[in-house]
Amino acid sequence: MTKNIHKFGGSSLSSAQRYKSVAGIILEHTQPGDCVVVSAAGKTTDTLVKLWQSYQQQDTHVIADILLQLNNHQIDLIEQLLQANTKRNALKILNEELSTITLLAQTGQLQEAQLLAHGELWSARVLAAYLQELNVDACVHDARALFTLNDGQLLHEQNTQQCANLIAHNKINVVTGFIAANTAGDTVTLGRNGSDYSATLLANYCHAKQVCIWTDTQGVFSTDPRKVSKAIKYAKVCRGQANLLARLGNPVLHAKTLSPLKNTDIKLSVRSSFDVQASSTDIVKEGSAKQKRFITTLQNIDLLIVENLSEGDIAHVSQLIQHSLHHFSQNGETYLVVPAISTHQVISYFEGRANINESSLHGCAVIAPEQDISKLDLLAINLLNSHAIEPRFAHQDSGYILLLTDQVIDSDILSILHDKLINKGQEIALIVAGLGNVGEVFIEQLSTQVERLSDDFSIKLVGLVRSQKMLFNPNGIGVSQWKTQFQLEASDYQNQTLLNAIDELDYEHKVIVDITASEKFSRLYPDFVEMDCHLISANKYAGTAPTNWYKALRTSISERNLHWRYNTSVGAGLPINFALADLQHSGDKITRIEGVFSGTLSWLCSKYDGSIIFSDLVLEAQKMGFTEPDPREDLSGRDMQRKLLILARELGVELNLEDISLSALMPDELAQGSWDDFLSKKSQLDSFIQEHAKRAKAKNSVLRYTGLLEIAENEVIAKVGIAYVLQSDVLASLTPGDNIFVINSKWYSDNALVIQGPGAGKEVTAAGVHSDLYWLVQNLR
Ligand SMILES: NC(=O)c1ccc[n+]([C@@H]2O[C@H](COP(=O)([O-])OP(=O)(O)OC[C@H]3O[C@@H](n4cnc5c(N)ncnc54)[C@H](O)[C@@H]3O)[C@@H](O)[C@H]2O)c1
């Protein structure tokens, strides 16, 4: 049974490498019976159109050149993808076909649709053959045997039957997009972007569950992401809005692509074949997704007034000019928005019923939930006016505003409009993992923060995650009663359950706040990023992961325009990362950071004077919420080593943890075993500390634990460890629990910049996580 239809466009098949990637996607995402619809490879259709034009002009030289170009491109693909007999066969057929085209061109018998059909025939054949070489049971279908039209109308019943007869249930069916046949058996095309249409038609005829359009964008965005970097990718868009978008200038989907889905449950997804891990946009039935805000631009259009415009006219004209059309009524007149290039054709079609009302217009359309339209209309006009753009024609209708102007809406204006019209009122879903010392306080402080940020965004807490249990409610969890709700409703935690729940969220933005101390949880970051989640981490594991993993994470975060904030991973709430970033942005070069970067070790060393045994102080620090869940992470120096690595990476220094030398503040053998094992041997720690304190005292010094990062031209020194500091040293009189960062740079060379203050503690850390949330939201504005 056919469950899924996958469609790959020309850009997804533009080279042998791209074919290989597509084959990889097919291997992973299809099952026997599924169909794979393909467009012509790369720019093949454009080249075939040029060939047709040259044929009409009888330009034999150009015809020969283009044929050579097509031949070379196909040979290149076949040579790189196929082997032995399959390759020889494919080359032979290609040679025969190109000879036939040459002959038909010479004898004046070339037919346009039949010529254009070659693009899809070639790509389907090569892909199917390549799949067979990979031992995939694949067959190829010429869609002219599946889709028949009579006088431009698809014969749905007949086509359903043809698909039932021909689509193989035990193979992967590779189907040519774009082409069909008429009742006489002649080739016809389904128009530009016809392959998307082929895919949804096929889904309808085969009663498939889902169509996936694999393309070169990651989905449907609030506006063109190439022009506006803050464009928001939506996880779900309902069909009504998708349809409106298609008619009002969004190039990702076309109105006719959506038509076969009407009155069906077929899900349509748009995803990137270039970034397979990126999440999709799903086009879902009305009511299954929230209404979103979009802005599209229009260029070079004419506005016609048409008498007695019927749905049949719209269908005919769209077919005629190969373009989605939008029409509306205003003051008793019916208007039709037409690409200026096609106006002449449209006017002739209407035989006197259509007149040009306005010509050579540009402009934009804002699509939004019904209740927002009036206020956005006014705001949009004011914004355009303030940039000296006076709309020549304006129309407000159900769910959209159309503003037609003399000037092109360039990316600068589009960004401003997007900021003010689309970026307001967005919803942010917050998932908080780790409800320990810091996590609890973070949630206690959350309602006041949500209120403070509510001017721009509506923030909803939708997920709470502990190591064993999780509570997830896409509509929001009551912040004040989260504990009771968690006790009553939390279910067992599993990574996949959490990932599925996040994937289903229909929010403009998703933020994972990781306040766990779990390495395992940090390993999910790439999955979160693939689902377009922003990250806030108090957890230090991702920031100190091996360089390759860390860099790959950073790359995919930046490719998706996401944010990752982790200020509390060093110095708790102290603004250390801000300061370093600021110095670097202002052209400074940091050469050295020295100090105490552990709240726990600062507190322990400053408090220890021999009157209370050291291990009791450790237990007290643990109780106060200073230590890591296992305080040996602090005592071993590992936690401070992590912080030094995070600082180094902030400064662009490529290090791994093992590059930072470390001496522990405890005997090595205490690192083994459970926390209880440690407690049973804690006297060893006490003797160890006693011994060091004695040695320090003998040198008129005190025991401290310090870190140093020194960045010279050819050398980086990075170390954390025990230090004996003179009584007169600033570190000797450090307030217990304080961190100190002594920063030297080009500008702070003799007199260092010093940042000092509490470096651990649940309140300051929770506040630091809120600061990260605040700045993340500012970045989204
Ligand atoms: N305490 C501080 O002063 C401070 C300061 C800066 C940064 N941090 C960092 O904040 C994080 C939390 O510190 P804390 O003091 O609140 O620790 P904590 O041990 O009190 O809390 C951590 C919580 O995370 C939960 N958890 C563990 N594994 C999990 C998983 N896989 N999924 C979901 N939840 C999981 C635990 O059950 C626990 O409730 C740590 O990474 C720590 O390094 C703490």
Ligand SMILES: N[C@@H](CCO)C(=O)O
């Ligand atoms: N355990 C850590 C918490 C802050 O990262 C410390 O004491 O510094």
